[in-house]
Amino acid sequence: MNGDFKTAIIAIFIAFAANIFICPLFIPFLHRLKFGQNVRDDGPQTHLKKAGTPTMGGLAILSSFIISSLFFLKGNNEAVLLVLTTMGFGFIGFMDDYTKVVKKRSLGLTPMQKIIMQLIVSCAFLFFLMKMDNPADSYKMIKIPFFGFSWDMGILFYPFAVIFLIGFDNAVNLTDGLDGLASGVTALVATFFIFASQAAGSGILPITGAAVGSLMGFLIFNTYPAKVMMGDTGALALGGFVAAAAIMLKSPLFLALVGFIYVAEAASVIIQVLYFKATKGKRFFKMAPLHHHYEVKGASETTVVSVFYIVTAMLCLVGYLAGGVN
Numbered sequence: 001m002n003g004d005f006k007t008a009i010i011a012i013f014i015a016f017a018a019n020i021f022i023c024p025l026f027i028p029f030l031h032r033l034k035f036g037q038n039v040r041d042d043g044p045q046t047h048l049k050k051a052g053t054p055t056m057g058g059l060a061i062l063s064s065f066i067i068s069s070l071f072f073l074k075g076n077n078e079a080v081l082l083v084l085t086t087m088g089f090g091f092i093g094f095m096d097d098y099t100k101v102v103k104k105r106s107l108g109l110t111p112m113q114k115i116i117m118q119l120i121v122s123c124a125f126l127f128f129l130m131k132m133d134n135p136a137d138s139y140k141m142i143k144i145p146f147f148g149f150s151w152d153m154g155i156l157f158y159p160f161a162v163i164f165l166i167g168f169d170n171a172v173n174l175t176d177g178l179d180g181l182a183s184g185v186t187a188l189v190a191t192f193f194i195f196a197s198q199a200a201g202s203g204i205l206p207i208t209g210a211a212v213g214s215l216m217g218f219l220i221f222n223t224y225p226a227k228v229m230m231g232d233t234g235a236l237a238l239g240g241f242v243a244a245a246a247i248m249l250k251s252p253l254f255l256a257l258v259g260f261i262y263v264a265e266a267a268s269v270i271i272q273v274l275y276f277k278a279t280k281g282k283r284f285f286k287m288a289p290l291h292h293h294y295e296v297k298g299a300s301e302t303t304v305v306s307v308f309y310i311v312t313a314m315l316c317l318v319g320y321l322a323g324g325v326n
Helices: 003-033 045-050 058-072 077-101 111-131 154-175 181-200 205-222 231-248 252-258 260-278 290-296 301-324
Strands: 141-144 149-152
Touching: 003 058, 003 181, 003 205, 058 077, 058 205, 058 231, 077 111, 077 205, 077 231, 111 154, 111 231, 141 252, 154 181, 154 231, 154 252, 154 260, 181 205, 181 231, 181 252, 181 301, 205 231, 231 252, 252 260, 252 301, 260 290, 260 301, 290 301
Parallel strands: none
Antiparallel strands: 141 149
């Protein structure tokens, strides 16, 4: 085990300890402020009991993530950029949660407001990423799973990266619909990134460890029945983290593989909307996003979450075989 890998392990422990210290203090505070979860009337009936569960727990995820990351930022421009990008997307989520919970606007930010803010953060990320770009080993060289070579996207990289960042940011947000689902799936994806960062010699290695530790600590309070929800603050921060990390590792196609659950959740919503419009009212899924489809079919919440964890873990192994960790 070399020193670089040890930094990831140290970052895991710092973030984990920080989160299990923060959450017991933070959750009662959210209760006192009455920052409770709003539950959709048209969602699964079993979710009505979640009403009032404190939300905006993503602040605890971000706090422990930042605390751990601070130990590894000095002289590490890649790490600084990844942390700031995660915070940027997290801020968008915070504004959305604040609008819902404090301003009592149930839909939060408008879709246009959210997209514009995500576009600003994405473009800022790409601007500073290109400042660090090395022509001999460019971030534009995208690794192709299973084939062992990279594709130089050239000018196409810029629109691709923006769409990729915004798309995955929203896909992770859609995945956050069951207790422990988005946090557990993302902890597995971030663990894959630890090994990918180690293999690539990337400066984001300890930051991926900070993400894993923070999520593992948060899962203690977020697994069924959840004592706190991450809200959009956490979901958009995590979406920004996984998308930005994948681009920095030149592995966006690998994120589509190991993070297939995100893709499936987003695709289910798109298919549902298009099918509903095309058939004038019929539904392709019993309910979207995908996790609700299985709930309505009779699967328990814990069963759906467990199966999605298993699928993600197996796809991380496939990602290893596909060349994502070399």
